[in-house]
Structures are given as C-alpha cells and as structure tokens.
Amino acid sequence: xxxxxxxxxxxxxxxxxxxxxxxxxxxxxxxxxxxxxxxxxxxxxxxxxxxxxxxxxxxxxxxxxxxxxxxxxxxxxxxxxxxxxxxxxxxxxxxxxxxxxxxxxxxxxxxxxxxxxxxxxxxxxxxxxxxxxxxxxxxxxxxxxxxxxxxxxxxxxxxxxxxxxxxxxxxxxxxxx
Amino acid sequence: xxxxxxxxxxxxxxxxxxxxxxxxxxxxxxxxxxxxxxxxxxxxxxxxxxxxxxxxxxxxxxxxxxxxxxxxxxxxxxxxxxxxxxxxxxxxxxxxxxxxxxxxxxxxxxxxxxxxxxxxxxxxxxxxxxxxxxxxxxxxxxxxxxxxxxxxxxxxxxxxxxxxxxxxxxxxxxxxxxxxxxxxxxxxxxxxxxxxxxxxxxxxxxxxxxxx
Numbered sequence: 001x002x003x004x005x006x007x008x009x010x011x012x013x014x015x016x017x018x019x020x021x022x023x024x025x026x027x028x029x030x031x032x033x034x035x036x037x038x039x040x041x042x043x044x045x046x047x048x049x050x051x052x053x054x055x056x057x058x059x060x061x062x063x064x065x066x067x068x069x070x071x072x073x074x075x076x077x078x079x080x081x082x083x084x085x086x087x088x089x090x091x092x093x094x095x096x097x098x099x100x101x102x103x104x105x106x107x108x109x110x111x112x113x114x115x116x117x118x119x120x121x122x123x124x125x126x127x128x129x130x131x132x133x134x135x136x137x138x139x140x141x142x143x144x145x146x147x148x149x150x151x152x153x154x155x156x157x158x159x160x161x162x163x164x165x166x167x168x169x170x171x172x173x174x175x176x177x
Numbered sequence: 178x179x180x181x182x183x184x185x186x187x188x189x190x191x192x193x194x195x196x197x198x199x200x201x202x203x204x205x206x207x208x209x210x211x212x213x214x215x216x217x218x219x220x221x222x223x224x225x226x227x228x229x230x231x232x233x234x235x236x237x238x239x240x241x242x243x244x245x246x247x248x249x250x251x252x253x254x255x256x257x258x259x260x261x262x263x264x265x266x267x268x269x270x271x272x273x274x275x276x277x278x279x280x281x282x283x284x285x286x287x288x289x290x291x292x293x294x295x296x297x298x299x300x301x302x303x304x305x306x307x308x309x310x311x312x313x314x315x316x317x318x319x320x321x322x323x324x325x326x327x328x329x330x331x332x333x334x335x336x337x338x339x340x341x342x343x344x345x346x347x348x349x350x351x352x353x354x355x356x357x358x359x360x361x362x363x364x365x366x367x368x369x370x371x372x373x374x375x376x377x378x379x380x381x382x383x384x385x386x387x388x389x
Binding site: 016017019020021022024025028029032050053054057058059061062063064065066067068075076078079080082083118120121124135138139140142144145160163164167 | 178179180181182183184185186187188189190191192193194195196197198258259260261327328329331389
C-alpha cells in the first residue's frame with residue numbers, strides 16, 4: 001500500500017477502532033511509513049529511527065482512545081512520534097552513546113547478522129515467560145490467536161489477555177532503564 | 178522483533194480499546210465533587226448564617242471566581258490530555274478567574290475605606306483557609322491525575338498543575354460556603370496561596386504519574 005491521504009487514513013483508523021483487525025494492520029503499516037520518513041529526517045546521528053517507529057506504534061496502540069475520531073489523525077500521530085523522539089533524545093543525553101569510530105568498527109561485524117535487535121527486544125525480555133511466548137508466537141512466528149492458543153495449549157481468551165497485558169507492559173518498559 | 182512483526186501483534190490486540198476519554202473525565206470530575214463534598218461536610222459544614230450571607234454580593238462573588246476557576250481549568254485539562262494540543266493556544270483561558278478576582282479587588286479598594294483594607298485582607302480564617310482548601314482538594318487532585326494518566330499529555334507537568342487548579346477550584350467552592358471572610362482582598366490572598374499549593378503538587382506529581 002502506498003501513499004494514503006489524511007482522510008482515508010482517518011477512515012482506516014475509525015474502522016480499526018470499531019474492531020476491524022485488518023484495517024488496523026493497514027493503518028499501523030501506513031503510520032509506520034509516515035513516522036519512519038519523519039524520524040529519519042530528525043533523528044540523524046541520534047536514536048535509531050526504527051526504534052522511534054516501534055515505540056510510536058506501541059504508544060498509538062495503548063493510547064488510541066485519546067484520538068478524537070471526528071478530528072484529523074496525522075497531527076495526533078506526529079504529536080505522539082514527537083513525544084517519543086524527545087523522550088529518546090533525552091535518554092541518550094543521559095547515557096551518551098559511544099564514539100562514532102567505535103560504532104563503525106562494530107557495525108562492520110553486526111551487519112553480517114540477519115536480524116537486528118531493536119530496543120523492543122530489551123523490553124520483551126522483561127515480560128513474564130507466558131506473556132513473552134504469546135507475544136512472540138503472534139508477532140515473530142506470525143500465528144493467529146487460535147493457532148497460538150493451540151500451540152501453547154491455552155484457551156483463546158487467555159491468549160488475548162496475555163497478549164494485551166504483554167503489549168501494555170512492553171509499551172511501559174520501552175526504552176526505560 | 179521487526180516492525181512488521183510488531184504490527185501483527187498490535188493488530189491481533191485490536192479488540193480491547195481503552196475507555197473513552199470523555200467517559201473518564203466526566204466520571205473523574207463527578208467522583209471528585211462527591212469526595213470534596215464528603216470531606217467538606219464531615220470536617221467543616223456550611224456557615225450558620227448562610228441564608229443572610231447569600232443576600233450579599235461579596236459572598237456570591239466568591240463562587241463566581243471559584244467556579245470560573247474550576248470550570249476553565251477542567252476544560253483546559255481535558256484538552257491537554259490529548260497529545261496534539263499546543264498549550265499556547267488555550268492557556269489564555271486560564272486568565273478568566275484571575276481577571277475576575279482582580280476586578281473584584283479593584284472594586285473593593287474603591288468602595289471600602291482605606292483603613293479597613295488590612296483587616297479585610299487578614300480576615301479571621303486565613304489559617305483555616307490554608308488548611309482546608311488543600312485538605313478538601315487533595316482527593317479531587319488524585320482523581321484528576323489518575324484520569325490524566327489514562328490520557329496522553331505532551332506536557333505532563335503543565336497538565337498536572339492545571340489538574341491542581343481544577344481541584345483547587347472545586348475545593349475552594351465548597352470552602353467558600355463555610356468561610357465568613359467575604360472580601361475579595363481575603364480571597365485574592367489566601368485562596369490563591371492555598372490553590373497554588375495544589376497546583377505545585379499537581380505539577381510535581383503529574384510529571385511522574387502521567388508519563389507515557
């Protein structure tokens with residue numbers, strides 16, 4: 001999906017808030033694309049833009065009831081992204097990262113790995129084992145709620161609850177020390 | 178975890194949305210008023226001569242100021258609980274209550290003889306005022322801060338301070354029906370100090386509690 005305007009983005013989000021899971025997925029992909037472009041221009045040399053994208057998506061998720069569904073969605077979206085970027089810059093100010101030259105040496109090594117570990121990985125570590133296996137099954141392994149319930153030998157309600165609580169805990173923990 | 182993987186997990190959790198902000202705000206303010214009323218009637222109660230006091234302009238004017246403060250601060254607080262609001266656009270509304278009390282002070286200074294000014298300002302209840310406005314307002318402040326936590330304020334300390342003003346406005350409205358010092362000089366001095374204390378507490382707590 002490419003280039004969605006403000007009105008169709010708001011329509012997607014409204015459908016999502018009415019419980020349309022597919023519309024919500026599309027909305028989040030579109031939001032990620034907008035925030036990524038926005039963060040790349042602003043986080044240059046600072047925090048990893050993809051960390052800002054992921055942290056913003058989590059904040060959108062846990063704070064989506066603060067959107068006024070009769071208003072525009074992009075000002076709301078960018079306000080959340082800005083809040084998260086400022087937060088990340090402040091954290092970085094407290095714990096300055098290593099010199100660029102050191103990073104370049106390490107980057108050469110890290111690039112051989114296929115999967116990069118974003119900040120979210122650290123937040124995932126703090127979940128209870130049950131929450132972590134549910135979140136991982138649905139995100140990384142790409143299972144549905146029903147499939148995750150079968151493979152983890154839980155009922156679907158328990159999977160939904162663990163997912164909900166796990167995501168809320170990640171959103172709370174994200175980037176905090 | 179990659180971003181597209183995170184999106185799968187978020188989409189699978191689409192059913193459970195938080196309670197709407199409108200519901201939370203009106204619920205919080207309703208309970209806040211009930212709590213303030215309970216504390217007020219348990220500890221202080223109405224002044225005995227309220228029926229005759231209600232005939233005087235000075236007594237009634239206290240409520241104009243305190244209700245204006247509570248209402249304007251509450252309206253602002255609701256707006257500031259959403260991330261996209263630029264506070265500079267709405268902060269001027271906070272000047273309503275101070276403008277009213279300053280006008281009251283100006284009129285008082287023209288109608289009251291100068292030698293009575295200091296007794297009107299000092300009054301007889303300043304310590305009661307400084308004790309009970311914060312005491313009545315602390316419960317409402319806690320409730321409003323919890324509601325704020327449910328929101329997503331871009332400026333949590335500022336929003337917390339405004340929660341303190343709203344709580345102070347509610348508390349002062351109840352307290353005003355107990356206090357026998359009705360001069361705007363008294364209200365402008367002691368009510369302001371008491372409410373500013375709640376605003377400061379709200380700012381300090383809001384910064385912690387309304388982080389997101």
